[in-house]
Amino acid sequence: MRNLLLTPKNAMRLTTQLAEMRGAAMKLGQILSMDTGDLLPQELADILATLRNAGYAMPDAQLQEVLADGLGPNFEKKLKGFESRPFAAASIGQVHRLSTRDGRAAVLKVQYPGVRESIDSDVDNLASLLRVSGLLPKHMDMSPLLAEAKSQLHEEADYEQEARYLNAFVRALATTSGFAATSDPLSSSSRILGMTFVPGQPIEDVAHADASSVIASRPFYSSCSWLSSFNCV
Structure with a gap:
């Protein structure tokens, strides 16, 4: 069973299904994609890695319903522009670009409907699949x-808590060089999070060794500082 599942073709099918399921199921697939070879062959981990930057977008009508519920009806009138097509996946949601009235570039992270309610069952179901497939040791x-x-x-899944943490980090980084801290320019709800837009690239795409080292070390040292100074990390 394990060998059958771990063919590139079946791994691609699994990846597609996880992307369609979204939510916790997709998140677990992303975690599997970061395996270093202890569980999955590298070529299959590479296939699953597509889950980190892709996901099936929710239908427009569903998106409008979620946005109206979280930000109020006619929310787009409060903005200069809004892109209904998501430009990035956000694990348990999708990310949309927008422009504020004063011309700032920003994004909205919109949580997939039903994600929070299905977390426990999604994790249990995928754990059962892993056991049956033989991917995990029996004992x-x-x-x-x-x-x-x-x-x-x-x-x-608690975007309101994430907004509080985000604002705490913005305050903590106000006098720190080398960081482009994002703020929370829009009203956020439990399922919607507004942030300023800062261009970037996945850390695994940073080929230059020195750049990778700097990028990796900054969060470590800053985390130590935040933990000691602000009691948050």
Whole structure:
């Protein structure tokens, strides 16, 4: 069963299905994609890696319903421009570009409907699939890992908490050089998060070794500073 599942063709099918399922199922696929070879062959991890930057967008009508519920009806009239087509995936949501009335570039991270409510069942279902497929050792106790995965996903689904953390980091980084801190220019709800837009690229695409080292070291040292000075990380 394991060998059958781990063919490139079947891995691509699994990736497509996880992208269509979105939410916690897609998130677990993204986690699997970061495996370094202990569980999955590298070529299959590379296929699953497409989940980090892609996902099936919610239908326009559903998007409008979520936005109206979180930001109020006719929210677009408060903006200079809004792109209804998402330009990026956000694990349990999708990201849209917009322009504020004063011309600032910003984004909205919009959570997929029903994600928060289905986290526990999605994680349990995928854990069952991994057991049946033979991807995991038969005697491996998944309970602690599943509990932690559920806890982390519930945290990630709380956009209001993320907005508070984001603002705390903005304040903490106000006098720190070398960072482009994003702020929260729009009213956020439990399922919508507004942020300033800062261009960037996936860290795995940074080929230059020196640049990769600098990018990787800054969050580490800053995290130590935030933990000691602001009690947040």
